[in-house]
Amino acid sequence: MNTMLSAILGVLILFGVIALQGLILVYMERKVSAWMQSRLGPNRVGPWGLLQTAADIVKLLLKENIRNERSDRVIFFLAPILAFVAPFAAFVTVPFAATIGFRDLDMGAFYVFALGSSVVFAVIWAGYGSNNRYALIGAMRSAAQMISYEVPLVTAVLGVFLVAGTLSLREIVQLQSQGLWYVAVQPLGFVLFLVAATAESNRAPFDLPEAESELVAGFHTEYSGMKFAFFYLGEYAEMLVSSCVLVVLFLGGWLIPFANNANVPTWLHLLSFVSKVYLIIFLMMWFRWTFPRLRVDHLMAFGWKVLMPLALVNLLATGLIVYWLKS
């Protein structure tokens, strides 16, 4: 009973934190894009426009839920739920600090990737269920894109697992506290993972499933109100998960650089973790507001002809070096 209660409490806390992060990230996205385009961004609602996203959420909550008459009712309803739940569930295994985290799984990294790739179902359901041709094209693109970026994504991190010798995220961070961070050990892997993670979370320049200039809004063209908000939140949650994993695998998780991490209070560790995550998210936003969108076949070509060979080279080199060091 006690475990049940604590689990529910944990879920609620996690949901609250992620929803709050979603608000902050939307605000950040707007501000960053505005500044890069020499605009000011939201500055009317609340101090410095901080309440703008909150106001938007209220607007979305109050909006009428419109469903296409000939859409598939069940699938149309389930898609936004899955789109949010999958990245949400992935947070279970992410170690936020040395003592903060829900559950440390042996196969932590594997679990995260598995849940991350299940988002593709949400996108396909949304595209199929809404009975809209733009949505359908968006869904088809998404399927192709997810599959082709899943492979280099995982291949890129295999190097880290080879070096670390474990799949548990917490242990990987602890290993990094003893030596170099893995970004120094695996620089190519880091870049590849960053690119593939951007593609995996459907962010520009890989935002083909939504592609607002081609497909209006892609797979969520027909969604409005709260369902739309869930897709939106899901996208940011997935960005958060990708960045968290990236930070854990390559940037030493909660570790503070050039400091003795053994006797530092937990809140500093947490701060370090969050600031690293936000740095990565800022990088992703920077990409989004600078680059044009790739075309679908170029995306495939980039995935298979650039990322994949480089990831394999990285894996091969890492394997050889690890073998040579150990023998």
Next chain:
Amino acid sequence: MNFQTVVDSIKVKFSRVDVEHEKVIVVPASDFLPVVDFLRSTLQMNVLDLLTASDHISENQIHMMYGFYSYANKTYLRIKVRLDRKDPAMPTLTSLWEAANWFEREVFDLFGVRFEGHPDLRRILTPPDFEGHGLRKDYERPGFFVKKPDFK
């Protein structure tokens, strides 16, 4: 090659061609296709620049106006063809220039000139269920704008 030499060379072959004023020649409808072909093949007038019509209700005629241009010689020639207002028809130029496709659709739409042999003679600017031909002088617009919409 100036306008006069162009006209002279046309007149040698086609006797029924008149010069209206500078830059415009008048060609009878029956001679139109041979003249255009001559322009295209011999005088290198390889651009169809203008294709339009004008309604002359007092003469009971519709005047087709064609503009041909030669990038090579930099000569511009306009050809006028007089058509009867009642059921006007012209041979199409779409087999020579694709540019004629939309131009002819526009003239068909707004003047009601039939272009024989046009592959896709539909209305282009007005909606498919539009009645009448808007740029004819006797076109009377139906009384829409009966009432200003009330946006209260």
Next chain:
Amino acid sequence: MIRYIKDLLKNSWALLVGLAVTMRYMFRPKTTVQFPEQKKELGDRYIGYVKMMYETEGEHAGVTKCVACMACVVVCPVSCIQVTHDKHPDPTKKRIAKEFILDYVKCEFCNLCVEACNFDAIIMGHDYELALYDRSVMDMVLVKDMKYHDDLYDASRRQTGSANRSITSPREREIIEVINKKEHEERIKKAAAQSENAS
């Protein structure tokens, strides 16, 4: 193989150059003008609402300068101006505008009427907030019936003048008269009541 790596490096560098541009702009002053608080300076020739000019001195101060010469009515490409005339209070002059109505639904702000005016009676004002909630109030009365108001150009007191909206064909006129007669009468009454209340 070498070309592959070369291309890869070259393209990565080009991407970084692009990233540098956006990063530079993050820290530069922004170009946004915060509209309702900050306003851009308008040029002298800015074209906004048409503004009626009034005599400022002499016996007939406060009387409109418009002598209903119809130059603006003739020159207007969209026939959005309606002017009726009356006898001028000054005996040396012949006529004066009784009503000057400009329909902003039609007006395309081409400045031709102002250029045509020989008496400097109308100028282009600098008001550019043209949005209204009701189309019927866009027939704006710049001069109203014999009172020669000097305060009629006042956004808070825009009057309706839909009774005089310009009608082009006799057929339309007929239809409108049948359908809208009642409405028009009401509006005229309303407008009269409003102007009474105000004065």
Next chain:
Amino acid sequence: MTMSKSDQSVHKRSVRFSPERSLFDQLPAETRIVSRRVRTAELRTEEFLLNVGPQHPSTHGVLRLVVSLDGEVITQCDPDLGYLHRTFEKISENRTYQQIVPFTDRMDYLGSMNANWGVAVAVEQLAGIEVPERAEYLRVIVAELNRIASHLMWMGAFGADVGAVTAFLFGFREREMVLDMFEEICGSRLTYGYIRVGGVAEDITPRFVKLAQEFLDLLPSKLNEYHDLLTGNPIFKQRTKGVGVITLDEAIRYGVTGPMLRSCGFPWDLRKDEPYSIYERFDFDIPVYYDGDCFDRYRVRMDEIGESAKIVRQALEGLPEGDFKVKKLARNIKPPVGDVYVRQEAPRGEYGVYMESDGTIKPNRVKYRTPSFSNLSILALMTVGWKIADLVAILGSVDIVLGDVDR
């Protein structure tokens, strides 16, 4: 809606229209090398019809495209126009010659100065009006500034079409400076009505000259930024290079003009080849590229910004004193019976005004031969075989203004 019956299949077309070779012998050899690359998906699937527009983020107005798709590959594209048809030709028949000018602003609303200019010149030729020299200079200055503004805006919109939204804002930011100048001289920011029959509406002011000089000084550095952001970007290159290729003879057969023609390797510009107004007094180049794809259309326009800036600089330096418009112009011009056709190089291509006078104060017929209309007609040919994402890029690269297409 029935699909167009005209031969969309490329193979049939090349049989039906034998290309003319005589002209092309004078042109650089590169033009002939480019052949049409038609690509079809390896896996044929059931075709489906996608309705792009009239309400769509990147149709640049209210254009509807009925697109048949095989997977993501376009097999047929049928533009449906007329959503913005405001009958300006009919309206022009019922207005006096001076009254026509403000309507032309609404046709090509990004190149209003050129739209005004064509009508003004047509009336002047019909009625035999001589325009003072200063007015001609002012016309050139504003038309070239308008070209810069139009191309900047296009650059931004094209960037947004391929997904680089930041370029959109950058383009608008610099265009704003040109609009400020126009507001200074004619009071409007979009529908200028500045070039009138017999001259220009009003003389320029010292502030205008100052603003123009500031803008021209700033422009090169901004252009470099655009090149850093877009031109050099490999993703942008990939999206545009070799996409939507047209060959020169296709362009000529379809009546394509302007930057699209110049991107096919044909340095044709009315300002240079048949100089109207006073263009022969200025020293400028005609940018030309040879591939006829989206990227070359982009490069032609970007280079034209620089060339237009050159013209503006020279015109401002050589601006003579004198009247800016004809004094004592009749209130209602009554040209003699006759017709005239005026052609000009507008930002989008060749803009022609055909005007017929019947001796009264109103023209009998006015026809606007607008560049967007002709340039758009080749869209069906350009897009076949490309992907739906390329449709957006190709449509963007045509640089249409729907007001200009439908009139």
